[in-house]
Amino acid sequence: MPHRLLPVAAIVASLATAAMSDPLPSWNDTDAKARVVAFVENVTDPASDDYVTAADRIAVFDNDGTLWAEQPIYFQFLYAMDRLAVRAADDPSVLTSDVLRAAAEGDIAGAMAGGEEGLLEVVMQSHAGLSVDDFQADVRAWLDTAVHPQTGQPIRDMLYQPMLELLRYLRDEGFSTYIVSGGGVHFMRAFAEDAYGIPPSQVIGSAGKSSYQIIDGVPTIMKDPGIAFIDDKEGKPLGIDSKIGQRPIFVGGNSDGDFAMLEWATAGPGPRLGLIVHHTDADREWAYDRDSHVGRLDRGLDEGPARGWVIVDMASDWADIWP
């Protein structure tokens, strides 16, 4: 008990400094936070055997359900539905299936009736046929007004404050922070810098086909129909290898779509931290895991703890959820 030797003023000053310098104020003082901080302090301490140079401090995060919310359906899908409605108003012939018709009418349940394949169809039909520049301008304009269908909250505010703090903390400690998400790479880049401080080159995602065209004399990258890459499940470690070329030492996700990237990253030599956001808070956010149609988390819950991954219990580990 060394503290009994310290004058009260010194103790107070020390506590005040600790509070002021808390890099994760929206996290409760539970085991999850302690393990994250211990990991970061360990790999950034030049005196530690586990010291990692800044060049190797690569941290990757899933987006939907990890950095922002994803219920009742991925927000990119809400955008796709709105955009499809605009396209169909111009040209109803684009609605070639029941799923597309439901989506254009804003009927989420009907649009989801087609399963994963139906979701992809809606995204592809709505996202293709315009340039990357025009698409991203359209996404930004949509985010300026889009509200959540259940809560009425602006979509762009439905970020997780504890994860924003974690991203900033890691960067302050010399990490490079990446998004590695099943979401569309062009969609996420439209807001990742503003929302998360993550530049376009550090956003990895799924991608449709694209082409280089000279349109009215102007060199243009066009978004075309068809899928080029799905950045999910085994696609996540492959996407990281393809675009970063290094194995991350810190990985955050929330679903079994992140299992392979958690597995690969935490199997590397030296210190590694895997983290899973478990949605347990039906009051402040949503509670879902093994049976959810989005963000299904099953194997990660079963195997994560034995693999040493931090399972964040949103209800008990996060003091605040929203910014």
Place this chain on the structure above:
Amino acid sequence: MPHRLLPVAAIVASLATAAMSDPLPSWNDTDAKARVVAFVENVTDPASDDYVTAADRIAVFDNDGTLWAEQPIYFQFLYAMDRLAVRAADDPSVLTSDVLRAAAEGDIAGAMAGGEEGLLEVVMQSHAGLSVDDFQADVRAWLDTAVHPQTGQPIRDMLYQPMLELLRYLRDEGFSTYIVSGGGVHFMRAFAEDAYGIPPSQVIGSAGKSSYQIIDGVPTIMKDPGIAFIDDKEGKPLGIDSKIGQRPIFVGGNSDGDFAMLEWATAGPGPRLGLIVHHTDADREWAYDRDSHVGRLDRGLDEGPARGWVIVDMASDWADIWP
């Protein structure tokens, strides 16, 4: 003539400072160097109308024939031939065509008889079937001893000193420097950091297929047969859009394979610089352009000057070529 008012000592000191601070000492004081320096000074001067923030100072460079030599054949192909010979010694049945047999025997002319398709066949047959980690270790080991078939010079020394200086100069001025090359991304990452100071995440290249596998319990990224992406011609702007997500403001290349990326990047708003290395020096390096089987430069020579691109005449613009 303000100099006549300065004491001689001041003039000497001023000249010495200029010489010491020359960021491109291996470039002759010709128009090419003057235009590069003027561009960089312009976009980095906060008082300039053309000022570009550091986040947007993206510079991309082709590799073969732009940062290192490429005659008589791409160096990656020399590696592929050597590796194929090793594989064939173990298992001669991998040599299923005349092109593969010629390659395994080190017969460059015979291996090239199959054209681009033959080159791809040799690269794919030699590069697949091992993990990315093992492949890159093998490339590094090869580079430790590989010598050029004509000059006997170590392959790893056949970098262009003026381009090394240009890369360093740009980074010192806040640019991010990328490789965007038809060469294999895993091959180039094995040496890009040592050779050019460019980390794996800033190397964009062609890629074979790959897969995520658990091998004897170890999560592994395997290199598989088949082509996933060719980073050449229109593939270059598409690769940049996919991986960087921003349009570069500085582009260097040497062949018509770089035309689309030069065209796209220099068509953007604001200040842009395109640069083509023209191989004109048969004494110190090689002289080739319109009729070359590697690094063919035809349209770029015809249209580059009118598009405002700097055509670097290696013989007259570079004082030194090799480090």
